[in-house]
Amino acid sequence: MSSAIAQESTRRRLSPQQAETVVRLTDAAVEVLNADGFDGLTVRAVAKRAGVAPATAYTYFSSKHHLVAEVFWRRLADGVPAPDPQQSPADRVAEVLRGVSLVVAGEGQLGGAVTVALLGTDPDVEHLRLRIGGFVRKRLSEALEVDPADPGPVVDALEMLYSGGLVYAGMGHLTYEQTSERLVAAARLLLDSQPDLIQED
Numbered sequence: 245m246s247s248a249i250a251q252e253s254t255r256r257r258l259s260p261q262q263a264e265t266v267v268r269l270t271d272a273a274v275e276v277l278n279a280d281g282f283d284g285l286t287v288r289a290v291a292k293r294a295g296v297a298p299a300t301a302y303t304y305f306s307s308k309h310h311l312v313a314e315v316f317w318r319r320l321a322d323g324v325p326a327p328d329p330q331q332s333p334a335d336r337v338a339e340v341l342r343g344v345s346l347v348v349a350g351e352g353q354l355g356g357a358v359t360v361a362l363l364g365t366d367p368d369v370e371h372l373r374l375r376i377g378g379f380v381r382k383r384l385s386e387a388l389e390v391d392p393a394d395p396g397p398v399v400d401a402l403e404m405l406y407s408g409g410l411v412y413a414g415m416g417h418l419t420y421e422q423t424s425e426r427l428v429a430a431a432r433l434l435l436d437s438q439p440d441l442i443q444e445d
Contacts, residue, residue, distance in 0.1 A: 266304055268294040270315045277312070278352035282360055287311060309364035313372040316348065316358045320376060323347045327387040334435050336387035337402065338428045344380055344406055345413070345427055349420035359414025380406065398438055405430050 258266060272294035276285050285308045291301035305311040324343035327336035348355040362373055378392075384399045385392035392399075405427055413423040 282357040309361040310368040312361035319347045341427045345424040
């Protein structure tokens with residue numbers, strides 16, 4: 245995990261020792277999820293598996309929704325690199341969408357838990373939801389070489405595609421691998437219909 249991501253927190257900057265504690269907690273959260281499901285996930289159970297006092301765990305994570313959202317944010321930030329400028333805009337968009345949709349593929353119950361967690365009303369979850377949305381918008385804007393502050397209708401439409409696709413996968417209707425390929429196919433249809441809005445190299 246990159247040092248920048250490892251030391252970020254929705255509540256404060258972290259020392260190296262604190263960052264290590266957060267990594268232990270997020271790793272333990274995935275283990276508890278896979279063993280007990282989202283219903284069985286608690287901050288206390290995660291703390292116990294991580295070997296951390298519950299009170300310490302709660303200084304970092306206000307709820308299980310916050311904890312799962314943090315897991316997703318870290319996977320996303322580490323797993324979706326900046327687009328390759330040597331590729332075409334359509335291929336760059338495809339790589340971003342594949343990266344976003346596959347970041348929790350093969351992770352057992354994590355995908356469904358992320359879907360539930362990101363809909364939570366916890367202020368820390370809301371903060372992460374905005375951070376996640378901003379990150380994906382930045383990557384899609386980079387892929388199409390537009391300003392993320394005002395990316396235009398194509399990026400808006402692509403955001404709707406990926407968010408709907410991830411909810412669909414999180415509900416168990418498709419695997420994340422299947423969702424990835426459907427997202428890419430839908431994105432190509434969208435981009436083919438809007439050639440004047442795409443900046444070619």
